[in-house]
Amino acid sequence: MKRAWLYFRLSRDEDQEQNSLQNQRQILVDYADKNDYKIIGESFDDNVTGMTFERDGIIKLEEAVDKGLIDTVLVKDMSRLGRHRTQTAIFLDYLANNKVNMISVTEGVDSANENDDLIIGFKQIVNDLYCKDISRKVTAGVRQKQKDKGLIETLPMGYFKDKNTNKVCIDEEAADIIREIFSLYIQGYGMAAIAKQLNARGIRSPEFYMRHRIADCKPNISKRYKFFFRHSGIIML
Numbered sequence: 001m002k003r004a005w006l007y008f009r010l011s012r013d014e015d016q017e018q019n020s021l022q023n024q025r026q027i028l029v030d031y032a033d034k035n036d037y038k039i040i041g042e043s044f045d046d047n048v049t050g051m052t053f054e055r056d057g058i059i060k061l062e063e064a065v066d067k068g069l070i071d072t073v074l075v076k077d078m079s080r081l082g083r084h085r086t087q088t089a090i091f092l093d094y095l096a097n098n099k100v101n102m103i104s105v106t107e108g109v110d111s112a113n114e115n116d117d118l119i120i121g122f123k124q125i126v127n128d129l130y131c132k133d134i135s136r137k138v139t140a141g142v143r144q145k146q147k148d149k150g151l152i153e154t155l156p157m158g159y160f161k162d163k164n165t166n167k168v169c170i171d172e173e174a175a176d177i178i179r180e181i182f183s184l185y186i187q188g189y190g191m192a193a194i195a196k197q198l199n200a201r202g203i204r205s206p207e208f209y210m211r212h213r214i215a216d217c218k219p220n221i222s223k224r225y226k227f228f229f230r231h232s233g234i235i236m237l
Contacts, residue, residue: 004032005070006042007061009080011049021046024076031074031105040070050083053091065098073102078109078123085124092120177203 008024021044032039041064043057064070073095075081081102082088092111095102101112107123109116155161158175159168177198184194 001036001038002072003040003070004037004072004074005040005061005064006032006074007044007057007081008042008076009045009048009050009055009057011047024080027076027105028074031103037072037074040064050079050081051087052084053082053087058091062094065095065100068098070100073100075102075104077106078102078104078120088124 006025006028008021008028010021010024025042025044028042029039031037041060043060045055045057048055048057061073073081078088081104082091092102096111101110103110104123107119109119109123111120155168158171158178160171161167162169181194181198184197185191189197
């Protein structure tokens with residue numbers, strides 16, 4: 001009997017009723033029963049964007065994959081797994097390298113089926129564009145607030161807002177990393193070369209410092225929080 005892992009996710013911008021975690025789970029359970037899958041485990045993420053793979057539910061899934069416990073990952077649709085085109089493709093490659101396939105139940109897509117490669121690629125583009133469109137709208141709203149009231153909600157790496165004084169301050173540890181990136185860039189290093197050098201030295205990405213400021217404690221060091229560059233800038237992994 002094939003061994004399956006159920007994964008479901010809900011983000012804050014979605015219809016809570018129609019796409020609820022409970023509804024997603026039931027769809028997956030029904031599919032597993034109908035197609036003779038043995039459910040080994042399940043995980044989910046609630047109110048979490050699909051543009052990052054640093055999610056508790058995904059980490060639990062990875063642990064099962066690394067231990068060789070499962071053969072298939074069942075999701076309601078591909079957007080549940082992730083919306084970031086590049087990161088989703090990397091994650092699917094990771095599954096394939098571990099001889100695990102992903103089945104999108106409502107879309108009838110199987111990552112192990114070569115005939116579905118084109119459909120998977122198309123859906124990754126659509127899911128990525130959807131999330132970026134939402135992001136642009138949110139960014140426009142934030143910039144308008146900044147213009148009208150001088151509000152700063154999200155600071156770039158190298159800065160933080162003092163909770164007591166509400167003033168923007170320099171985060172020296174993170175700022176040193178930004179200075180080094182700039183120095184390497186003007187010396188002629190390409191983005192990929194800079195990312196490779198930073199990762200080799202265990203230097204953490206902007207998301208690491210963002211989570212540190214939110215939680216007031218640095219997340220556990222792991223294979224996550226690495227730098228990945230493309231022509232448009234830094235992607236936080």
